[in-house]
Amino acid sequence: MKRIGALVLSAGILAGVPLAWGQHSGHIQHMEHMPPTASAPAAAGSSADAREFVRFPDALREHTLANMRDHLLALQQIQEALSRGQEDAAARIAEQRLGMSSLGLHEAHEVAKFMPEGMQAAGTEMHRSASRFAIEAQNTGVTSDLKPALDALSKVTAACVSCHAAYRLQ
Numbered sequence: 001m002k003r004i005g006a007l008v009l010s011a012g013i014l015a016g017v018p019l020a021w022g023q024h025s026g027h028i029q030h031m032e033h034m035p036p037t038a039s040a041p042a043a044a045g046s047s048a049d050a051r052e053f054v055r056f057p058d059a060l061r062e063h064t065l066a067n068m069r070d071h072l073l074a075l076q077q078i079q080e081a082l083s084r085g086q087e088d089a090a091a092r093i094a095e096q097r098l099g100m101s102s103l104g105l106h107e108a109h110e111v112a113k114f115m116p117e118g119m120q121a122a123g124t125e126m127h128r129s130a131s132r133f134a135i136e137a138q139n140t141g142v143t144s145d146l147k148p149a150l151d152a153l154s155k156v157t158a159a160c161v162s163c164h165a166a167y168r169l170q
């Protein structure tokens with residue numbers, strides 16, 4: 001009885017609460033239909049490491065790994081901003097640090113020279129999907145539906161996963 005009361009109350013006052021439940025069950029459903037990109041790295045833990053070695057000049061390697069750590073930080077800050085309802089901030093972080101606008105920041109041309117084609121494609125996919133997420137995050141401000149933004153964010157992470165599954169630095 002108490003629980004139902006709380007339910008009605010939260011449904012009436014906090015539109016975000018039932019929305020969150022919807023996301024949760026949607027997420028579980030989604031897990032059952034994992035895209036192939038997400039299941040590929042399973043092999044990495046089981047047997048020999050099959051990732052392709054890529055050689056970067058030392059300075060570029062250091063620079064790239066520092067960028068990578070910033071990518072992870074950006075993901076954390078995006079999630080935190082979303083949890084606070086700050087979709088515009090989430091969009092800005094994604095676009096500037098991971099999206100198409102970050103290409104200058106990462107000296108993409110300089111780095112791309114040393115990348116095999118598949119690695120370049122994974123990098124491009126990350127930039128594109130981050131920019132798509134930025135748009136979805138901004139849409140959330142209008143629609144109040146966070147699901148498309150979370151889905152778009154999972155595609156950004158999938159781009160990290162697919163590159164990491166295939167390549168390593170020498």
Ligand code: HEC
Pocket residue numbers: 065066068069071072073075098119120122123126156157159160161163164167168169170
């Ligand atoms: C185009 C390929 C590519 C993409 C896309 C990519 N990474 Fe990486 N990342 C690498 C490679 C290669 C390494 C080095 C792995 C190794 O040598 O074992 C790495 C390493 C890292 C590291 C370890 C850094 C260190 O100091 O050792 C982190 C953290 C990381 N990536 C986070 C991310 C995140 C988060 C994303 C997505 C937002 C991402 N990366 C997207 C290729 C990529």
